[in-house]
Amino acid sequence: xxxxxxxxxxxxxxxxxxxxxxxxxxxxxxxxxxxxxxxxxxxxxxxxxxxxxxxxxxxxxxxxxxxxxxxxxxxxxxxxxxxxxxxxxxxxxxxxxxxxxxxxxxxxxxxxxxxxxxxxxxxxxxxxxxxxxxxxxxxxxxxxxxxxxxxxxxxxxxxxxxxxxxxxxxxxxxxxxxxxxxxxx
Numbered sequence: 809x810x811x812x813x814x815x816x817x818x819x820x821x822x823x824x825x826x827x828x829x830x831x832x833x834x835x836x837x838x839x840x841x842x843x844x845x846x847x848x849x850x851x852x853x854x855x856x857x858x859x860x861x862x863x864x865x866x867x868x869x870x871x872x873x874x875x876x877x878x879x880x881x882x883x884x885x886x887x888x889x890x891x892x893x894x895x896x897x898x899x900x901x902x903x904x905x906x907x908x909x910x911x912x913x914x915x916x917x918x919x920x921x922x923x924x925x926x927x928x929x930x931x932x933x934x935x936x937x938x939x940x941x942x943x944x945x946x947x948x949x950x951x952x953x954x955x956x957x958x959x960x961x962x963x964x965x966x967x968x969x970x971x972x973x974x975x976x977x978x979x980x981x982x983x984x985x986x987x988x989x990x991x992x993x
Contacts, residue, residue: 813985816934820854826930827859827904835904836924838973840911841936842947842966844954847908850936850986859904860897864890865956878956894920898927905929912966914973921976932977938967939983946983 811819826832837855839847851861867886868878890909897905898920905924911917921931939946945967951960972978 811979811981811985813988816979816981816985816989819979823904823906823932824855824858833928833930834902835930835932836898836921837904837906838911838917838921838931838933839906839908839936840917840933842912842938842950842963842970843910843956843958844950844963845936845938845983846986847910847936850989851906851908853989855906859906860901861906861908862890862893862897863908865909866890866893876956891920895923898924898929902928910966912970914971918973918976921973925976932979933973935978935980936986937980937982941983 823835823837826835839851841847848863848865855861864886865876867882867889868876870877894905894907897903907917907920909917921933925931938950947960947963947967951958951963954963
């Protein structure tokens with residue numbers, strides 16, 4: 809299902825309200841998309857200060873300087889750290905959680921979504937799509953704005969291996985929708 813700007817803002821408002829009310833079961837929202845598409849910007853715009861936000865990228869941020877320092881040789885370690893932090897949160901806090909990761913393949917995230925569902929979380933995924941207005945993804949624009957210097961070839965690989973997360977609820981968020989909400993200056 810594709811969504812509009814207003815529909816996405818309404819869904820975000822609903823999730824934020826649910827985070828404030830203990831009457832509802834906690835939620836896990838996964839915002840996913842290829843590197844540089846705007847996941848972190850959108851998530852911080854809509855949910856910062858509302859509930860915890862987690863990403864594998866957190867591993868690469870230096871605690872003192874806040875500087876992003878990616879080391880490819882430690883990628884498996886970063887993913888394991890992310891999974892451990894998510895599981896700890898799910899089992900210990902029972903509070904809402906927003907994840908923002910590339911997660912282009914099912915196996916990269918479906919076990920976390922299943923666990924969350926099994927222990928009572930509402931689960932939803934937002935797929936941030938690149939610009940597809942020409943019929944082909946405009947990955948070059950993402951490459952140019954990418955804050956992590958991910959090579960264009962890697963973006964193409966991520967896009968080509970994209971898999972649906974069905975049966976989980978998924979919402980496809982077109983480029984113009986998420987860019988209008990979480991635009992970087």
